[in-house]
Amino acid sequence: MNAEERVNEYVSIVPNLNQKRIQRERFNVFFHYGINTFTGKEWGDGKADPKIFDPSEQDTDQWVKAVKDGGAYGVILTCKHHDGFCLWQTKTTAYGVASSPYKDGKGDVVREVSDSCRKYGLKFGIYLSPWDRNSETYGTDKYNDFYCAQLEELLTGYGEIFCVWLDGACGSYMDGKPKQIYDWDRYFATIRRLAPNAAISNCGPDVRWVGNEGGIARESEWNVVPKFAFNIQSIESKSQQSDDDNFAKKQFDITLDDLGSREFLQNFDSFIWYPAEVDVSIRPGWFYHKAQDGSVRSLKNLLKIYYNSVGGNSILLLNIPPDKRGLLCEKDVERIKELGQHIKSVEREEVKIKAITAPKAEGENVIEGVLTEEYDGETYDAAAYYTPAKEEDRYEIQLTLDGVKKINRVKLVENVAFSQRIEKFEIYANVGGKDKKVYDGTTVGYGRIATFKAVNTDKVKIVLTSVRQRPYIEFIGVYEDNGVVIRETSWQRFVKWVHHVNYKIYINRENKKRKKLNK
Ligand code: FUL
Numbered sequence: 001m002n003a004e005e006r007v008n009e010y011v012s013i014v015p016n017l018n019q020k021r022i023q024r025e026r027f028n029v030f031f032h033y034g035i036n037t038f039t040g041k042e043w044g045d046g047k048a049d050p051k052i053f054d055p056s057e058q059d060t061d062q063w064v065k066a067v068k069d070g071g072a073y074g075v076i077l078t079c080k081h082h083d084g085f086c087l088w089q090t091k092t093t094a095y096g097v098a099s100s101p102y103k104d105g106k107g108d109v110v111r112e113v114s115d116s117c118r119k120y121g122l123k124f125g126i127y128l129s130p131w132d133r134n135s136e137t138y139g140t141d142k143y144n145d146f147y148c149a150q151l152e153e154l155l156t157g158y159g160e161i162f163c164v165w166l167d168g169a170c171g172s173y174m175d176g177k178p179k180q181i182y183d184w185d186r187y188f189a190t191i192r193r194l195a196p197n198a199a200i201s202n203c204g205p206d207v208r209w210v211g212n213e214g215g216i217a218r219e220s221e222w223n224v225v226p227k228f229a230f231n232i233q234s235i236e237s238k239s240q241q242s243d244d245d246n247f248a249k250k251q252f253d254i255t256l257d258d259l260g261s262r263e264f265l266q267n268f269d270s271f272i273w274y275p276a277e278v279d280v281s282i283r284p285g286w287f288y289h290k291a292q293d294g295s296v297r298s299l300k301n302l303l304k305i306y307y308n309s310v311g312g313n314s315i316l317l318l319n320i321p322p323d324k325r326g327l328l329c330e331k332d333v334e335r336i337k338e339l340g341q342h343i344k345s346v347e348r349e350e351v352k353i354k355a356i357t358a359p360k361a362e363g364e365n366v367i368e369g370v371l372t373e374e375y376d377g378e379t380y381d382a383a384a385y386y387t388p389a390k391e392e393d394r395y396e397i398q399l400t401l402d403g404v405k406k407i408n409r410v411k412l413v414e415n416v417a418f419s420q421r422i423e424k425f426e427i428y429a430n431v432g433g434k435d436k437k438v439y440d441g442t443t444v445g446y447g448r449i450a451t452f453k454a455v456n457t458d459k460v461k462i463v464l465t466s467v468r469q470r471p472y473i474e475f476i477g478v479y480e481d482n483g484v485v486i487r488e489t490s491w492q493r494f495v496k497w498v499h500h501v502n503y504k505i506y507i508n509r510e511n512k513k514r515k516k517l518n519k
Helices: 003-011 017-025 035-039 060-069 109-120 142-157 184-194 228-238 245-249 290-295 299-309 330-348 367-371 490-518
Strands: 027-031 074-080 123-128 163-166 199-202 207-209 224-226 271-273 276-281 314-319 353-357 395-414 422-431 434-441 448-467 473-480
Touching (some): 017 199, 027 123, 060 074, 060 330, 074 109, 074 163, 109 142, 142 184, 299 314, 395 422, 434 448
Parallel strands (some): 027 074, 027 314, 123 163, 163 199, 199 207, 276 314
Antiparallel strands (some): 224 271, 395 448, 395 473
């Protein structure tokens, strides 16, 4: 492919409906809950006595109401973690709530959480760990039947499922068992058949793990990435069998700093739409530990994660673990409520735009279309958007605000039905008759919230300085200062720069190795 063919190829890649849905909603909550909640472990060995699962005050309404107030759209429950303990009434094993004293063995946590979700209007999703340290069949072919039977129970018994979160962990060696060969294709087919509207996340084809569990999204997050970004996960969890030359062929991994720039894509021939998800816990652990009550993330920290992920073209999955009582801890509830209040205040802070101008539009897709953020409830496509009639090197969009306002954020959304096109942009605020640059940005995709030091202005200019092809812009919003500025410190910028330089050195070395191998 020559350069032009390449760009044509990149912008032809667009999301499927499940991806569009989860990208629109963007913010979900994880509940890590199970036998580990009672043993205090993060990874159970599958041997803990089910009798210790005995929450005294379990109230899933409290969980779901709290996260709804927090601004989340859906929840994902660890129906079974690596220990194999099942939170639902399953026919596949006795290891689960049925053998616990909870509700005399008649309780069903999956039912309770999914019912609470329906009651409060949140979506419900499942986490079902493929790694199972309790199942006798683990490490054999039969385990794939067992796992699919569990999927079937969960996907047919609890109403609409919006997401199936597949964890790639596979630590058979820890229990002296043979390596389990997960039949991923069969798992995916089972999910598509029984829950066609569910996005398959993490080790699935719809949503990509961002590459860390610390709440950090890339500065430039791309949705169009090389196909390996998906394959490698399944390959990795199936492999590690021997140190053969297959290993040497694997030069790139999904945790790299850059997965989608033109420079990087040049190394590959096939591409997919694969949006990133940032999964992170509100506490140091995924499960509840009393000793961590003092380490709940601060609002400032959560906001940083929020602006980084939701404001940086990624999905956010924030974990809040219920405690031994079967309740979310008061501190966590308070924190998530504060986050929700912040998210909700954003609408009130949107500044009215008096006038907007941009290069001549193509047909009906006039610039005024970007002033509303509406989409069709079935196709999840934008109701209105702007696209310029001509291909140009740069595009300037001028906004006149309804009077002088103190602003500190600008939100940009691309219409991803036409892929992701913006590579670089700048934002200027007119101060004392002069344009002052307030932000230098890269990717936009299905959402970029540019945050900057508050400035008093009545005119804002957005300049797109590099695009793959003429842009399709769905929304532009300008927001008044709400006192929270989530900017990087110079130290953070420095650390990022060092990281970037290291990465460039790494890529160069890998490219050289690759060339050698190909010779
Ligand atoms: C990891 C697991 O090992 C952790 O326990 C947690 O569930 C996290 C979300 O995924 O792979």
